[in-house]
Amino acid sequence: MAEAPAFDPEKFKAAARAQWDKNAKGWNDSAPQIRGWLAVATEAMLDMADVKPGSHVLDVAAGAGDQTLDIAKRVGPSGSVLATDLSAGILEFAKENARRAGFANVETKVADGENLGVEEASFDAAVCRLGLMLYPDPLKGLREIYRALKPGARLATLVFSGPEQNPCVVILVSTAFKHAGLPPRDPYQPGGLLSLGKPGLIDELFQKAGFTDVKTRKVTALFKLPSVKDYLSFTRTSAGPILEILGKLDDAAKDAAWAEIEEKLTAFNTASGWEGPNELLLTTGRK
Numbered sequence: 001m002a003e004a005p006a007f008d009p010e011k012f013k014a015a016a017r018a019q020w021d022k023n024a025k026g027w028n029d030s031a032p033q034i035r036g037w038l039a040v041a042t043e044a045m046l047d048m049a050d051v052k053p054g055s056h057v058l059d060v061a062a063g064a065g066d067q068t069l070d071i072a073k074r075v076g077p078s079g080s081v082l083a084t085d086l087s088a089g090i091l092e093f094a095k096e097n098a099r100r101a102g103f104a105n106v107e108t109k110v111a112d113g114e115n116l117g118v119e120e121a122s123f124d125a126a127v128c129r130l131g132l133m134l135y136p137d138p139l140k141g142l143r144e145i146y147r148a149l150k151p152g153a154r155l156a157t158l159v160f161s162g163p164e165q166n167p168c169v170v171i172l173v174s175t176a177f178k179h180a181g182l183p184p185r186d187p188y189q190p191g192g193l194l195s196l197g198k199p200g201l202i203d204e205l206f207q208k209a210g211f212t213d214v215k216t217r218k219v220t221a222l223f224k225l226p227s228v229k230d231y232l233s234f235t236r237t238s239a240g241p242i243l244e245i246l247g248k249l250d251d252a253a254k255d256a257a258w259a260e261i262e263e264k265l266t267a268f269n270t271a272s273g274w275e276g277p278n279e280l281l282l283t284t285g286r287k
């Protein structure tokens with residue numbers, strides 16, 4: 001079995017950027033499924049961040065901009081949203097989606113979440129949907145958002161909760177690791193999909209970054225699809241961290257990994273289709 005290489009945050013981010021550039025189209029093509037999965041959680045996140053007409057909003061790790069469009073609609077023409085992401089490739093889709101939807105109040109900026117390069121105290125609200133757990137140093141990312149917010153403004157983030165509540169993520173990660181010949185990894189290791197699911201951790205990081213009035217609530221986000229094949233097709237084209245783990249395998253070895261993943265995921269077949277359990281943590285804090 002291969003030794004896990006020593007963790008280098010800059011190399012980790014460079015690899016993540018390249019991977020998200022590569023699967024940007026896949027994530028964008030899955031927008032309808034992602035919207036169905038996350039619509040309720042996203043509305044709650046925007047409420048928690050107090051995103052309202054006229055707000056100037058920072059959307060960090062915005063991806064292809066699904067939640068950016070919701071923000072642009074909420075803030076209206078007198079407000080605006082800056083969508084930022086590590087990957088230029090995926091952010092191009094956010095830009096194009098905003099243009100197609102007719103929103104003139106969306107701007108984009110390629111930026112590492114740990115170093116946003118935006119003006120201090122310039123935003124009325126900030127959100128980060130399913131991005132923060134992928135940072136090697138989420139505290140640095142939270143400090144950076146804190147810096148960008150006006151005094152009194154709120155941040156709301158969504159991340160995966162723990163392994164027991166997210167069995168599909170566990171199946172994806174553990175099976176991918178096994179097929180890649182890597183030893184099982186601590187689910188809470190920085191940068192992993194479940195890294196911020198450790199009880200109490202995200203509240204602690206918000207507080208360390210300076211936020212007050214910090215609250216977390218659990219949000220159920222069932223991924224309902226017609227069949228397990230649809231989830232497979234979503235993850236095979238869009239799930240950056242899993243694709244990265246499998247990246248070095250040849251096509252036959254990749255197929256074998258996906259076959260085992262599919263077989264395990266059939267545990268969530270229902271009479272009417274497929275329902276993958278997921279639980280997210282919705283955290284908010286005030287500057």
Ligand SMILES: C[S@@+](CC[C@H](N)C(=O)[O-])C[C@H]1O[C@@H](n2cnc3c(N)ncnc32)[C@H](O)[C@@H]1O
Binds near residue numbers: 016060063064128131
């Ligand atoms: C799971 S996707 C979520 C995208 C979008 N927020 C959504 O919910 O549809 C994760 C995103 O985080 C971005 N990302 C990963 N590491 C990052 C970092 N260090 N700084 C900024 N963005 C990062 C990726 O490029 C990717 O677009």
